[in-house]
Amino acid sequence: MTEKILRKLGLILLLLAAAQPVHAALTIEITQGIEGAIPIAVVPMGWRGAGSIAPENISAIVAADLNRSGRFESLPDSDLVAHPTEGTQVQFQNWRMVNVDNLVIGRIEEKAGQQYNVQFQLFDVFRGNQLTGYSFTVGRGELRRLAHHISDLIYEKLTGERGAFNTQIAYITTSGSTANKTYTLLVADSDGYNPQTILTSQEPLMSPAWSPDGGRLAYVSFESKTAQIFVQELSTGTRRKLVSFKGINGAPAWSPDGRSLALTLSRDGNPEIYTIDLKNNSLKRLTSNAAIDTEPVWTPDGRSIIFTSDRGGSPQLYRIPAGGGQARRITYEGNYNAGADISPDGRKIAMVQGAGGAYRIAVMDLGSGNTRVLTDGRLDESPSFSPNGSMIIYATDVGNRGVLAAVSVDGRFKQRLSLQAGNVREPVWSPFGR
Amino acid sequence: MKCNISRLIAAGLILVLAGCSSKGGPQGDVAVEDRSADGENGAVTSGAYGSGDFSSYSLNDPNSPLARRVIYFDYDSSEISSSDQDLLMQHSGYLVANPVQRITLEGHTDERGSREYNIALGDRRAQAVERVMELNGVLPEQISVVSYGEEKPAAEGHSEAVWRLNRRVEIVYQGQ
Numbered sequence: 001m002t003e004k005i006l007r008k009l010g011l012i013l014l015l016l017a018a019a020q021p022v023h024a025a026l027t028i029e030i031t032q033g034i035e036g037a038i039p040i041a042v043v044p045m046g047w048r049g050a051g052s053i054a055p056e057n058i059s060a061i062v063a064a065d066l067n068r069s070g071r072f073e074s075l076p077d078s079d080l081v082a083h084p085t086e087g088t089q090v091q092f093q094n095w096r097m098v099n100v101d102n103l104v105i106g107r108i109e110e111k112a113g114q115q116y117n118v119q120f121q122l123f124d125v126f127r128g129n130q131l132t133g134y135s136f137t138v139g140r141g142e143l144r145r146l147a148h149h150i151s152d153l154i155y156e157k158l159t160g161e162r163g164a165f166n167t168q169i170a171y172i173t174t175s176g177s178t179a180n181k182t183y184t185l186l187v188a189d190s191d192g193y194n195p196q197t198i199l200t201s202q203e204p205l206m207s208p209a210w211s212p213d214g215g216r217l218a219y220v221s222f223e224s225k226t227a228q229i230f231v232q233e234l235s236t237g238t239r240r241k242l243v244s245f246k247g248i249n250g251a252p253a254w255s256p257d258g259r260s261l262a263l264t265l266s267r268d269g270n271p272e273i274y275t276i277d278l279k280n281n282s283l284k285r286l287t288s289n290a291a292i293d294t295e296p297v298w299t300p301d302g303r304s305i306i307f308t309s310d311r312g313g314s315p316q317l318y319r320i321p322a323g324g325g326q327a328r329r330i331t332y333e334g335n336y337n338a339g340a341d342i343s344p345d346g347r348k349i350a351m352v353q354g355a356g357g358a359y360r361i362a363v364m365d366l367g368s369g370n371t372r373v374l375t376d377g378r379l380d381e382s383p384s385f386s387p388n389g390s391m392i393i394y395a396t397d398v399g400n401r402g403v404l405a406a407v408s409v410d411g412r413f414k415q416r417l418s419l420q421a422g423n424v425r426e427p428v429w430s431p432f433g434r
Numbered sequence: 435m436k437c438n439i440s441r442l443i444a445a446g447l448i449l450v451l452a453g454c455s456s457k458g459g460p461q462g463d464v465a466v467e468d469r470s471a472d473g474e475n476g477a478v479t480s481g482a483y484g485s486g487d488f489s490s491y492s493l494n495d496p497n498s499p500l501a502r503r504v505i506y507f508d509y510d511s512s513e514i515s516s517s518d519q520d521l522l523m524q525h526s527g528y529l530v531a532n533p534v535q536r537i538t539l540e541g542h543t544d545e546r547g548s549r550e551y552n553i554a555l556g557d558r559r560a561q562a563v564e565r566v567m568e569l570n571g572v573l574p575e576q577i578s579v580v581s582y583g584e585e586k587p588a589a590e591g592h593s594e595a596v597w598r599l600n601r602r603v604e605i606v607y608q609g610q
Contacts, residue, residue: 178590204585206549226580227553248557248581251550264550270561271554292554308551314510315551339548352548359546379592381548397592426549 026192026404026424028068032414037073038158040066041100044077045120046085049110056143058118058150062104064191065151065165069390070413072158075100087121092128100125104154114140122154132157144193164388165190168430170198170208170217171404175422185219187234190386190429192417198232206426209252209261214431218242218252218261229263231278243276253296253305255322262286262296262305262322273307275322286324295339298322300346306330308338317351331364333371339381343389348409350374350383350392361394363409374411382425385409387432393417395425492528493610499524503605505563506598509544512558514566522563525605526570533573536608539563541581542588544597549583556581563603 042063047054066072081094085107095103106120121133132153138146145166152163167190176182183205188195199205203222210217211231218231227249232239243249247266254261260275265283273286273296287293291311298305302322309318312329315338320327331337336354343350346366353362353371358378364371377396384393391413393406398416402423405416418424492498503525505518514522529535541560543552560579568574589599 178587181586204582206553206583206585222580222582222585247579248553250553264554266554266557271557292551292558294554295548295550308548310551315547336547338551354547379545400592 026188026195026417026419028064028192028415028417030067030070030413030415031405032412033073034070034408034413037071038102039075039100040072040102040104040158041075041080041095041098042066042104043080043083043085043106045105045118046107047109048107049116054108054143055116055140056147058108058120058143058147059104059106061144061147061191062151062154065148065163066154068191068415069155069163069165070408070415071155087130087133090123092123092125095125102131102154102158106150111137116140116143118143118146118150120150122157144189148189148191161390162388162432164386164390164429164432167387167432168214169384169393169404169427170210170430171424171427172205172208173419173422173424174402185217187217187430198234198237207251208426208428209254210428210430211254212256212258212431214433218254220250220252229261231261242278242281248294251295253298255298256300256302262298262307264294264296273305273320275305284324286320286322287327293318297340297342299342300344306340306342306349308340317349330366330369331371332369333362337362339383341383341385341392343385343409344387345389348385348389350385350394352381352383361392361407363392372411374407374409375405375414377405380405382427384427384429386429393427393429395427493607500528503607505559505603505605507559507601507603509597509601510555512555512562514562519566522566523570526567526572529567529573529576530571533576536576536578538578538580538606538608540586540604540606541579541583542586542600542602542604543584544600545584545587545592546597549585552583553581553585554583556583559601559603563605 042059044059063074067074075098079098081098084090084105103123103125104120109117111117115137117137119135122131124131136146148166151165155163168187169190170187173184174181182200182202184200185198185205185208186195187198198217201221201223206220208217208219216231216233218229220227220229228244229242229249229252230239231242245265245267248264248271251264252261260277262273262275264271265274270290271292271294273293275284289311291309293307293309295308296305304319305322306317306319308315314335316329317331317337317340318327319330334353334355337351339352341350349364349366351362352359353373360373360377360380361375361383362371362373379397380394382395391406391408393404396403396405402425403416403418404424404427407414493500502521505514539560541556543555560581564577564579567577587600589596
């Protein structure tokens, strides 16, 4: 079943990625490592086919993925004591000597019709046995995605958690001078590769939001010199203007069933939260007061919406039933809490918390209300959970450039993702299955 | 001669009182107080909105008060200072005299905090300016409002000196 899905995705990817150079748009730098990372050896895969090397360095992609999660530390290639590509070649005592807990080996073989057979095996070095192994056959354009899928399988086997390597991020870049900026909305693999331009504009683009099935992006565009919300189909590039009322049209947020969007409209005088049904465009207004109400996000059970309001005097987070009703305040620490994202299990909120002149990402447990600040920048914003809930990607500023950063939900692991040129902001992590 | 007229306009402070029925037709319905301080010729205007007072030429005159088109704000505030209220009266006077002239009020914020909240804050600032101008007799159809939040800064940088320049509403005259 996995192979069929990968084949279908591969076709789509080929169409989209055909013209893209294969290099990282975002370079990733680990800024705070984790103690207790699992030491692992990922041996370069054997290659049987035309040319001296395989079209993709699958083991390098896997090692980079595992390192990037913060849960693993892979042995540098120069420290590899042997290069087995088959199970029979593995001598476990060699690997015990270099203190790795696990070993990954594999081989790629070119088949007829630009197909590749990829096999990998994961071993427990101390017990000396195989934990898992798979064989796949995919087309050339699907090899990177397969590598990420292999990382997911290894990650899940060794941590018990679902991996999020086979995912993407949407983000916005700006370049050019203050008076003459270009805004671009892009989607890249979550390791920074294969950036695809979704839209470019000379007017601001904001607030990208993935549909739950990962097939569409909603976003705000000022291309007509006023805010409008569009929904764009990623596989075809076709888009539809969803709303264009007088005033603010902003902060689109998909319902978990993909059938509605919550959004901010000021058509009735000041910014309020509305929901819109995507089938018939019918609007329902949820809030009704003179304060700012904006930045809605749905809880995963689809029953509530969490949003930012300054009805109490300064921005705080509130919760309201998705069908409307009484709003209840949920943040009580400090006088600036805004820009919420909710974890996939619905238990935690990440938000922008302002205190002492700095804006940082904080995570609050919804049950207990306990809040912890995870970042230490001065202008951190736009937090977004990975679909497995283990990492938060966000935007920050380093050396006067907008960059992206990621932090593990427990705050122990940090990394930075920078563009080669220009500024990056507003990262949003895709759902699973992209 | 042009010089004199512009000095006249610059020196003359025309205060338009927006009476109860002022929104519809301005001719003869509204009392006009002519306060010409420091006018070189003791400036006098004739009629409520004398056609020579706010000619479109003055929009392009760098010495005219209408040349100043930006209102600034304190952090997290949409309060308009009293000197800016005076400036808005100037612009309102021009717009009342030229009811086909339209403007866009663009609301902006500095970069701090979350983006969509800043869109709402920029909107609040622009609406505050709109309210003052409508109270001064400008017709609602003459004004459109857009908020760019922090997305279109006037200056780049991360200091209060820069942030202060970005917390603003810009008055953009259409068709000029």
